[in-house]
Amino acid sequence: xxxxxxxxxxxxxxxxxxxxxxxxxxxxxxxxxxxxxxxxxxxxxxxxxxxxxxxxxxxxxxxxxxxxxxxxxxxxxxxxxxxxxxxxxxxxxxxxxxxxxxxxxxxxxxxxxxxxxxxxxxxxxxxxxxxxxxxxxxxxxxxxxxxxxxxxxxxxxxxxxxxxxxxxxxxxxxxxxxxxxxxxxxxxxxxxxxxxxxxxxxxxxxxxxxxxxxxxxxxxxxxxxxxxxxxxxxxxxxxxxxxxxxxxxxxxxxxxxxxxxxxxxxxxxxxxxxxxxxxxxxxxxxxxxxxxxxxx
Amino acid sequence: xxxxxxxxxxxxxxxxxxxxxxxxxxxxxxxxxxxxxxxxxxxxxxxxxxxxxxxxxxxxxxxxxxxxxxxxxxxxxxxxxxxxxxxxxxxxxxxxxxxxxxxxxxxxxxxxxxxxxxxxxxxxxxxxxxxxxxxxxxxxxxxxxxxxxxxxxxxxxxxxxxxxxxxxxxxxxxxxxxxxxxxxxxxxxxxxxxxxxxxxxxxxxxxxxxxxxxxxxxxxxxxxxxxxxxxxxxxxxxxxxxxxxxxxxxxxxxxxxxxxxxxxxxxxxxxxxxxxxxxxxxxxxxxxxxxxxxxxxxxxxxxxxxxxxxxxxxxxxxxxxxxxxxxxxxxxxxxxxxxxxxxxxxxxxxxxxxxxxxxxxxxxxxxxxx
Numbered sequence: 001x002x003x004x005x006x007x008x009x010x011x012x013x014x015x016x017x018x019x020x021x022x023x024x025x026x027x028x029x030x031x032x033x034x035x036x037x038x039x040x041x042x043x044x045x046x047x048x049x050x051x052x053x054x055x056x057x058x059x060x061x062x063x064x065x066x067x068x069x070x071x072x073x074x075x076x077x078x079x080x081x082x083x084x085x086x087x088x089x090x091x092x093x094x095x096x097x098x099x100x101x102x103x104x105x106x107x108x109x110x111x112x113x114x115x116x117x118x119x120x121x122x123x124x125x126x127x128x129x130x131x132x133x134x135x136x137x138x139x140x141x142x143x144x145x146x147x148x149x150x151x152x153x154x155x156x157x158x159x160x161x162x163x164x165x166x167x168x169x170x171x172x173x174x175x176x177x178x179x180x181x182x183x184x185x186x187x188x189x190x191x192x193x194x195x196x197x198x199x200x201x202x203x204x205x206x207x208x209x210x211x212x213x214x215x216x217x218x219x220x221x222x223x224x225x226x227x228x229x230x231x232x233x234x235x236x237x238x239x240x241x242x243x244x245x246x247x248x249x250x251x252x253x254x255x256x257x258x259x260x261x262x263x264x265x266x267x268x269x270x271x272x273x274x275x276x277x278x279x280x281x282x283x284x285x286x287x288x289x290x291x292x293x294x295x296x
Numbered sequence: 297x298x299x300x301x302x303x304x305x306x307x308x309x310x311x312x313x314x315x316x317x318x319x320x321x322x323x324x325x326x327x328x329x330x331x332x333x334x335x336x337x338x339x340x341x342x343x344x345x346x347x348x349x350x351x352x353x354x355x356x357x358x359x360x361x362x363x364x365x366x367x368x369x370x371x372x373x374x375x376x377x378x379x380x381x382x383x384x385x386x387x388x389x390x391x392x393x394x395x396x397x398x399x400x401x402x403x404x405x406x407x408x409x410x411x412x413x414x415x416x417x418x419x420x421x422x423x424x425x426x427x428x429x430x431x432x433x434x435x436x437x438x439x440x441x442x443x444x445x446x447x448x449x450x451x452x453x454x455x456x457x458x459x460x461x462x463x464x465x466x467x468x469x470x471x472x473x474x475x476x477x478x479x480x481x482x483x484x485x486x487x488x489x490x491x492x493x494x495x496x497x498x499x500x501x502x503x504x505x506x507x508x509x510x511x512x513x514x515x516x517x518x519x520x521x522x523x524x525x526x527x528x529x530x531x532x533x534x535x536x537x538x539x540x541x542x543x544x545x546x547x548x549x550x551x552x553x554x555x556x557x558x559x560x561x562x563x564x565x566x567x568x569x570x571x572x573x574x575x576x577x578x579x580x581x582x583x584x585x586x587x588x589x590x591x592x593x594x595x596x597x598x599x600x601x602x603x604x605x606x607x608x609x610x611x612x613x614x615x616x617x618x619x620x621x622x623x624x625x626x627x628x629x630x631x632x633x634x635x636x637x638x639x640x641x642x643x644x645x646x647x648x649x650x651x652x653x654x655x656x657x658x659x660x661x662x663x664x665x666x
Binding site for chain 2: 011027028031032034035038039041046049075076078086088089091092095113141142144145181182183184185188191192195196197198237239240
């Protein structure tokens with residue numbers, strides 16, 4: 001199955017399919033994802049934490065009915081953790097078993113040892129072997145630049161060479177989504193391979209819709225109150241402005257407490273769901289929760 | 297009547313002129329993107345361009361400006377940047393109480409026979425003539441702020457250390473199941489990240505060039521683990537500009553990138569912006585952060601203190617280089633400096649080649665002194 005066979009003909013159509021999968025994409029994001037599918041280019045997503053970068057990959061996987069394969073990047077990530085590794089204990093076991101059975105054909109034994117079944121596929125190899133698939137390379141800015149150069153190679157021709165086994169070529173390249181939090185400048189060469197999209201926090205209306213969509217048991221009014229307060233908090237000067245994920249947590253927390261309204265009382269006890277820094281909580285509380293929630 | 301392609305290429309050229317790195321390859325990609333979209337729909341054209349030509353959040357406002365101007369039919373007034381400020385120039389700022397021999401080191405009788413470079417080493421960079429400045433710049437380019445190393449979580453093969461079962465088993469496999477040698481591994485070390493914040497406000501004008509050149513040497517030597525920013529009234533990331541091999545090319549790029557040359561100082565606010573946007577997300581975590589500034593704060597010093605405390609909690613070490621520190625009688629009493637000092641690990645000078653050498657040494661070697 002190719003992506004074209006999914007028959008997604010335009011960005012609005014993709015937006016509609018994503019919405020069915022519980023992800024509300026605006027025009028820009030829908031166009032970005034649509035082009036990534038059509039042009040077979042990786043999609044490079046940047047934006048504040050909690051704007052839904054990772055969630056998009058998950059939603060795309062659901063929309064395409066393809067498995068989501070995730071590679072979480074971190075400092076020191078190397079090829080063995082990203083590509084493949086040999087399962088040494090099993091190889092050794094095989095060797096012992098062959099020995100016990102009295103196998104003397106050394107050549108055959110050796111070729112058996114580097115059989116595909118002893119290969120442990122890590123995310124990148126798995127994504128190349130799974131068609132279709134969505135490959136999420138999360139927080140690529142956390143990996144080292146050597147890894148980036150290596151990634152560039154894999155993403156340009158979608159082949160991986162395993163010396164003992166040969167070259168693995170993707171029948172159909174996976175849809176690749178890369179995310180970055182901008183802690184480090186990512187190589188221009190890597191960005192050039194990709195479509196670049198900067199994700200903003202959603203508008204008030206969209207945020208209400210997202211809360212309603214993801215948490216159907218949250219009443220309209222409460223969703224509206226949470227979204228408005230979150231928008232105001234983002235305008236404040238905070239160490240960590242809340243993302244959509246925090247709004248969802250907040251709404252969930254309020255529902256769990258049986259609160260029907262977001263008022264100063266319920267806000268005070270649930271503030272920890274949306275603000276994760278003591279300084280931020282102090283600042284907002286000092287400014288008065290009435291001011292935050294008032295006027296609507 | 298122009299074709300759509302011509303229109304798009306013209307648009308891309310405008311975007312490039314506005315300072316977005318929209319190279320021909322990206323323009324090609326934009327054209328190919330439009331094959332899949334409706335070239336007559338302004339929204340589709342907007343997104344096709346934004347997704348392919350831009351590669352940084354800083355590009356987006358420029359892109360939006362160009363898009364609005366170009367497609368509104370107006371002739372696009374090229375969004376000219378102000379002419380770059382020439383940084384390398386003899387200081388116009390008069391320096392009070394010049395102490396040509398007042399720095400202690402001159403007391404050494406050997407200095408009398410020292411080479412020209414040795415004399416230059418201790419001269420205040422604000423008082424050099426053109427020839428001396430070129431010489432000092434050349435020497436600054438040789439400084440190597442090679443960061444100290446920290447232990448990584450990852451392992452590498454070693455002669456001793458912990459037992460490495462994987463490598464041992466691999467070795468065993470190679471010998472047909474016979475255990476021939478036990479392999480070891482030890483933690484790898486990686487260079488510690490270095491972040492330089494260079495104050496380019498008005499009061500730092502005589503020193504900004506030398507300090508930025510120092511940053512250039514550090515970025516060139518430190519590879520991708522070193523980052524540099526300018527502070528003044530705006531926080532500007534300069535790492536990319538400083539990656540040019542040639543110092544003068546890099547300085548030209550830097551002068552074009554910095555929007556607030558010789559402006560005022562709002563250190564506290566900018567430090568906050570740095571912590572919010574970069575520091576907290578990981579850039580300052582475990583890093584050696586160097587602030588090069590005279591600490592002349594126009595804003596509220598308490599904000600600076602607050603942010604310095606925060607930076608100190610994030611960073612491995614905070615070094616403050618103040619060009620005025622070497623002046624006889626200098627006391628860090630200005631509001632900003634006094635507020636920042638309690639949160640600084642190393643407080644050093646930054647006015648001469650020798651001082652910059654020492655700064656490099658402190659960055660390199662951790663707490664060990666020159």
